[in-house]
Amino acid sequence: MNNTAALVSLATSVPPYQFHQKQILECARDLLADRYPQFDTLASLFANTGIRNRYGVKPIEWYLEQRGWPERTQAFLEGAEILFIDVVQQALARADLAADEIDTVVTVCSTGIATPTLDARVAGKLGFRADVSRVPVFGLGCAGGVSGLSIASRLAQARPGTNVLFVALELCTLAVRHDELTKANIVAASLFGDGAAAVVLRAGDGGATRIEASGEKLWPDTLDIMGWSVDPEGFGVIFQRTIPDFVTENMGPAVREILARVQLEHDDVDRFICHPGGTKVILALERALSLGQGTLDHERDVIADYGNMSAPTVLFVLERALAQGLPSRSVMTALGPGFTASCVSLRQAA
Known part of the structure; x- marks a missing residue:
């Protein structure tokens, strides 16, 4: 079991x-x-x-x-x-x-x-x-x-x-x-x-798509990258740094670090399923993860059809990837306030 x-x-x-x-x-x-x-x-x-x-x-x-x-x-x-x-x-x-x-x-x-x-x-x-x-x-x-x-x-x-x-x-x-x-x-x-x-x-009872492992990375001194301010009007968005530049510089090493903790390497991953923050973020992710331009196709389709819905967006991407058929191992990634990178490894049953 x-x-x-x-x-x-x-x-x-x-x-x-x-x-x-x-x-x-x-x-x-x-x-x-x-x-x-x-x-x-x-x-x-x-x-x-x-x-x-x-x-x-x-x-x-x-x-x-x-x-x-x-x-x-x-x-x-x-x-x-x-x-x-x-x-x-x-x-x-x-x-x-x-x-x-x-x-x-x-x-x-x-x-x-x-x-x-x-x-x-x-x-x-x-x-x-x-x-x-x-x-x-x-x-x-x-x-x-x-x-x-x-x-x-x-x-x-x-x-x-x-x-x-x-x-x-x-x-x-x-x-x-x-x-x-x-x-x-x-x-x-x-x-x-x-x-x-x-x-x-x-x-406990099998299942074709299993959550193999997960991990996160929290960068120090990055609270100003993304978040909410709160005032009498409501929430106010905080974007203090250029997120695509941060992704290009930091996401690759972060993913390798998270994977290494669960005894995986970049080459063990058949597909990445990423939260698409926008076109520039998708391009930055492809560079950071050493993917060919255009690889993150479902991500582009979801952002085009729905925009950035924050937390649920990557699950819309996963839905399309599942419909197409997942390879042996996929890794889901997302970035969010903290500033944090989160990864989940999905293993497809043989």
Whole structure:
């Protein structure tokens, strides 16, 4: 019996409102150009992201009005609950499980605050048992899809035979700011969308795709690279350094270091499945991981179709890679606030 956690099912979901990138650019121009002289210079960012479409939990008109914490939080709670239920029901159906067969729920989200947590709010609607173990995780940002999968897999491995549900859900669009006249805010407006992914994991009874190993690297003195500031308006995005340059310089050695801890080398990896932060980040990842330009094809397709949804995005990439057929060993990677690199090695059963 193999007690490593295996993927039983994977599902993804987005909210109902689709936005075209050109539409978002025009809205941003209407809101910011008159007050921010550098806007026209930065407007090229919208075309250079590689994004065609994104999805939001509210219609486009909602974002054109100034919003504070109460409105943002109400929109988060309403939208997140609907999306959570939808993606979990899909994952359960694909796993041929009922909600009361889930033993542990790991929820990763960094774009809204809910106490009681999202898993508690939807427990009755979904039908979770009263004794279900709940593990809500906040603050992982874009690394959350990989770090959360690692956490969920270890919990599954600790109790073989139990069903662990992992949900990564982010409503990035609710952080849109009218008052932040900064390059970081323009970058955020050009990149982020909403989405969710859910994975069911179980250890002890085989499974075609297994979580072989995982690891992280936290760089010292990098708290300013990415994160949230908090003020009366809501979350404000922090981008203080050029992330593609950091990726090019640091990601390769970090991945080799993480792999070495689990007795693997770069050449042992048949495919990388990466969180795509944007076109420039994808190019930087290909350079850093010694991949040919264009290798990260699913990553480009996902960013084009959905934008950067933070934590769930890499699981959208994994979904496409699974549909195509995984090779013997794949390694998932993501970068997020901390500044942190997270890796999960997937082993395909022979």
